[in-house]
Amino acid sequence: MAETLINLLLERLASVTVNRIGRELQLVIGVDDEVANLSRNLRLITNVLQDAERQVTEASMGEVTGASVGDWLNELNQVSHEMDDVLDEWCTEILKHEQEGVNPTEALEIPEGSNKGGIIETAPRTKEKVCLPLPSCFSCCRVKQVVRLPVNIVRRVVHRRDIAVKIQSLNEKLTRIANERQRYNFQDTKEAPKPPPRQLTSSLVIDKSFGRKTEKDLLVGKLLDESSSHKRGGPLIIPIIGLGGIGRTTLCQLVYNDDMVNTYFDKKIWVCVSDPFEEIKIAKAIIEGLDNVNNTPNSNQLDPFMVRIKELIKGKKFLLVLDDVWNPNSSQWNELIKPLLEGATGSRILVTTRKEEVAQVMGATNQMIHLKALSEECTRELFNHITFLDREDEFEKFEMFVQEFVEKCKGLPLVAKTLGSLMRHKKTKKEWQDVLQSPIWELKKIPEEVFQPLLLSYYDLSPTIRRCLLYCVTFPKDHVIDKEVLIELWMSQDYLYKKQKKEDEVGQTYFEELAMRSFFQDFERDDDGNVTKCKMHDIMHDLLQFLTKEECFSMEVKGADEMLELPSSNSFRHFTLMFASQGLSSILSSQNCGNLRTFTTFASTIYSIEPEFITSLKRVRTLNLSSTALGVVPKEVGELLHLRYLDLSDNGFMELPDKIGDLYNLQTLRLVRCYNLLKGPDLRKLINLKHLYVQGSLRLESKGISRLKSLQTLDEFHVSEDTREEGLLEDLENLDKLQGALSMQHLASPLQTVSGAKRARLNTKRLLHLELNFRCDCRRRIRRGEAEGAILNALKPHPDLESLSILGCRGATSTPTWLMSLPNLKRLTLYIRYLEDLPALGTLSFLESLDIKMTDKLQKVGVEFLGINRISSSSSSEVISFPKLKHLTFSFMDEWKEWEEVDSQNIRIMPCLSSLEVRNCRKLKALPEFLWKTPLKSLTITSCPILHSVYYGSERCHWTTYGEKPAPINEGFNKISHIPEIRIGYEF
Structure with missing residues (x-):
């Protein structure tokens, strides 16, 4: 894809090189002409690139002979990447100078009259001077090729000279490539830009099955047929066989989500297998599907996983889907099936595959379903x-x-x-x-x-x-x-x-x-319906592999002693390593890593990384070493000049090297769930950092956050509990680009002040999701009741806020004064320990979810909670309270006794309410009658003895029902019996 890179280079040459870099290179005579030639050659080449890439694609499919075109395109790619590196290197040098307070242009200003005897001398800044030769192509005929410079700027001059030499060399290569284009008779495909497509939905939602009803009914019948079983005992195995793209996975999804199937099985597990058939990988996925706690063994051996599956599956009727199985051998399958034999009678395994041989290996040829093409x-x-x-x-x-x-x-x-x-x-x-x-x-x-x-x-x-x-x-x-x-x-x-x-x-x-x-497909969405995650069809992935076979390389480590080598071609830029289980230098040669722009690992355990390997990644932009059990981060990571994206999440190291703070180009730093991390780097030089993720790294202390003015994402901000140097609320003052979600932890720290909270200026940051957590491990937590409440009032968020959680606040008796001025609020959680009354939350027009918990003083929820005063309730016009509320929860409210009733035909209360939960409210006497007029679908009453008696007839009930209910026990139960799903009981 040379075209996009060249377009990027043209924009950079126009907007960066000329305007910013150019004025520094003007002192090296001739560079302006070189830059102009670069731009001209790039534009000439761009006009024929689409045709060149088309020819190469057709050649790779055997349609035409295009090897020479491919060579020409590869060489162009190589030069373009080198040019990008040169520009990036120079921009980084400028950033360094700016951070050090040095004006790089001024550093080489040549004073008037300094030309003495053909020698250029700069105004001395130190007593010692150094003679520096310049290349003849950049010299002026009236000036000797010697410049005398102070020693403290020699490094800068040498670097500038090197950049000039590289630009000249690249221009010579590009001129030759531009001239060679005429040999191939390319079509000029430069077209006017296409108009943008019409705005449609972000993803296609196909809400019905097209032509698969017969197959679905057949498959559901096989799953629910009690008389069907595997001929050797154990779960019935049903292979679904068909061509790629014929809809095997889609059919399985339809069946997997069927209501009758959901009711029939105790457990359902979906595992994407693909190629190769990795038993440990599949076993991990099965355990994750069975165990909500995700207590997965930490081992490279299969046996611990088999033992864990056996424990989790024993006596349970399960449905296991193994999607996209390719080539298991009989021994692999026999090992994997052993613990699954412990499942209850009626368990099933659905297998999707393109190959009938898979069904033969599994001994399930008599249950095969061959999926045919649609009519x-x-x-x-x-x-x-x-x-x-x-x-x-x-x-x-x-x-x-x-x-x-x-x-x-x-x-x-x-x-x-x-x-x-x-x-x-x-x-x-x-x-x-x-x-x-x-x-x-x-x-x-x-x-x-x-x-x-x-x-x-x-x-x-x-x-x-x-x-x-x-x-x-x-x-x-x-x-x-x-x-x-x-x-x-x-x-x-x-x-x-x-x-x-x-x-x-x-x-x-x-x-x-x-x-x-x-x-993309298989979209996952958040509470607002926005796409957050997706997958790619395996056929689509195959196509992308086909199109990028000269640029991207994926490698799977299949043996502990396997030594891996990247292909010798210089065209590889992106490398993916899977299933590695030891130090990188022991499995991967660094000889061919010099041109990589991406190095990423998946499902790998890499305890150590040798400095030499990191150093070899000198052009890398993206480095992902997450979930690799990494114990130490080499300081050489801080020398990766071009690095933009660094993910070290889910690792066990205790500190990060200070040199990471020198990554001037870093845009994203992920340190999620690094539970042992105590010391982070000094961040103040990371002026390009836009996204910082530290969620779960609870003990992390980093310096310099207040200097990150480009920061857009900060998932967690940990308020300091034992130092005044960093981690104060005022550190957020100048981070005006923050957006998205922010969780603020330890707000009850004794070091925090109301003035610091005001200086944080949260109302200037367009945060949509905010958590204000006052829980604090520090024994010197703020004791004065007014302090926490005042800090809470000072942390007024942006009016666009959509979700808010206030947790563990003990120093307030009311909600913050700004709460009712959040017109777009959709989700609200309140945990204010000594809350005495509730505001008129019913007037929040967009509120969809409300969770109120752990209040020690609130005794009554009155009509003011609904936003309805007694005067308006008698008016002739209709009043709607909580117009969009869907989910309402009250929990651990020890003194709550009364929820006030409202009796008016002109009031609509909670017309969208779908679920209501009341937990551990032991003194609450009754629920208001207006709740039974709402469209409730789910009611949960847990550990509320008085309510148990009112609505079930027994204080010590342990009854839970999910659909069919017993005959009404008392009058109270009659009031709620219309609700489809009711749970009443105790939690233990």
């Missing part, structure tokens, strides 16, 4: 559903083309979905004809027949979005991709660089477009 009618229905979503009025305009597209789908749902997603952006008949007449349909030697429509969608993307999509191949198959992480990774590779646009906003736009075009 033409169902294919057309699916294609039309996606293509004309939100544009049904255009169907007649394009109806003449639909049949041709349906035929090209060949009954494969993935193809129908992909082509539908592509065509929903086409507005004219010519665009539809162009797709049908694309030469890509003529490609014969292609690995998968579904690659053709996927390639069409791929090439329909802009070059910048294409590059972002290709980077997703650095994740393993079936990996759950976190959207925010993905955007930060794109940013680390400079894929989101846009003049006058924020990179995170560009990343969101790119993700939305890829989601709309069906390049």
Whole structure:
């Protein structure tokens, strides 16, 4: 993907090199001309790049002979990356000078009249001077090639001279490459920019099955048939066999989420297997699906995992889905199935695979379900559903083309979905004809027949979005991709660089477009319906591997003594290591790592990393060593000049080297769940840091947060409990770019003051989610009742806040004064120990979830809680209290006795309420009658003896029901019997 990199270089040369770097290089005569030549050659090459890349793709599929074109393109990529490194190196040097308070331009100013006898001398800053030769190509004929400089700036001059030499060398290479382009008769494909696509939903939600009802009913029947069993005993194994893209996983998902299936099985586990068949990896996933505590053995041996599965599965009727199984051998399968034999009668294993041999290995050939292609009618229905979503009025305009597209789908749902997603952006008949007449349909030697429509969608993307999509191949198959992480990774590779646009906003736009075009699937969403995570279809992943085989490399360590070597080609830029289990230098040679821009690990245990290996990653932008059991972080990490993204999460090291504070270009630093981490680096030099994640690293002390003015994300801020140097609330004062979510911990620290809380200026930071946690381990916690309440009132958040948690506040008797001025609040948790009354929360128009807990003084919830005064309740106009509230919880309210009733026909109370929980409110006498008029679907009353008697008839009840209920026991139960799900009992 040279095109996007070259476009980036052109923008940098225009906006950075000339305006900022140029004035420093002007003293090296001739650089301006070199920069101009670079830009001119890059523009000439850009015009033919699309055709060059098309030829290389076709050559790789055996359609044309394009080896020489590939060589030309590889050389261009190499030079472009070198140029990017040079510009990045120079920008970093400028940042260093600025941080040190040095004006790098002034450092080489040549005073007037200093030319004596052809020798240039600078004004002395030290007594000692050094002679520095400059290359002849950058010298002026009237000046000798000797400059006398003070020794304290020699390093700067040498570095500047080196940059000039590199620019000249790169320009010579690029000129030759630009001239060679004429040999290949490339088509000039430079086009006017395409208009942006219509704004549609962020992802396609297909809410019904197309043509799979028969298969679904058959499969559900097999799962629920008590008479069916494996011929050798144990769980019944049902293999679903079919081509890639035919919908095996989709069918399993339909069955997995079926209501009858949910009721029938005690446990359901979904495991993505893929290739290779790794028993320990699969066993870990099974344990995680069975054990909510996730008590997974820490071992490289299979036996502990088998023992744990046996414990968890014994006597339980389970459904296990093994999705996308490729090539297990019989011994592997026999080991994995042993603990599963302990499951109860009726247990089932669903297996999706492309290969019938898998069913033979599992001994389940008599239960196979061969998934066939969709009928033409169902294919057309699916294609039309996606293509004309939100544009049904255009169907007649394009109806003449639909049949041709349906035929090209060949009954494969993935193809129908992909082509539908592509065509929903086409507005004219010519665009539809162009797709049908694309030469890509003529490609014969292609690995998968579904690659053709996927390639069409791929090439329909802009070059910048294409590059972002290709980077997703650095994740393993079936990996759950976190959207925010993905955007930060794109940013680390400079894929989101846009003049006058924020990179995170560009990343969101790119993700939305890829989601709309069906390049992602299996979306997970937050409470507001926003996509947070996704997956990629394995066929899509195969295509990306095919397209990036010269640039991305994934390696799986299959043996403890296996020595790994990167391919000798210099074109590899991104490396993914999986299943490594020892020091890197013992399994991976560093000889070919010098050009890597990404080094990332998955499912690996790497206890140590040798400094020599880190040093070899001199061009790396992204370094992910999370979850590797790393004990020590080498200080050499701080020497990685170009590093933008560093993830060291879930490791056991106790400190980070100070040199990490020298990573001037670092944009994202992840230190999540580093429980042993005591000392962090001095952050004050990390002026480009935008995202800092430290959640779970509870003892971490870092300096310099107050200087990080570019910081946008800070997931946790730990208030200091025993020092006045760092970790004070006023450190947040100048971090005006903070957004998203922030958790503030230990607010009851005795070192905090009201003035410090005011100086934090939370109201200037567009935070959407805020946690104010006053819990504090310090014995010298604030004792004065007014202090915590005053600090709470001083931490007024931005009015756009959507969720708020106030936890462990003991120094207030009321909610903060600013609470009712948050018009967009959707979720609220209040844990204010000595709270005496509740404000009019019913007037918060968008509140959806409310959790009130652990109050020692509140005795009554009155009508003021609903936001209804007694006068308005008698008015003729209708009043709505809590118009959007869905979930309401009261818990551990020791003195709460009364919830006041409201009796008025002009008041609607909680018209959307779905669930109500009342826990450990032992003195509460009754629930108000208006609750039974709400659309409650779930009621939980736990450890509330008086309420137990009122609504069940027994104080010591232990009854729980999830649907069918016994006959009414008393009048109180009659009032709640219409609620579908009721739980009443005690928690132990």
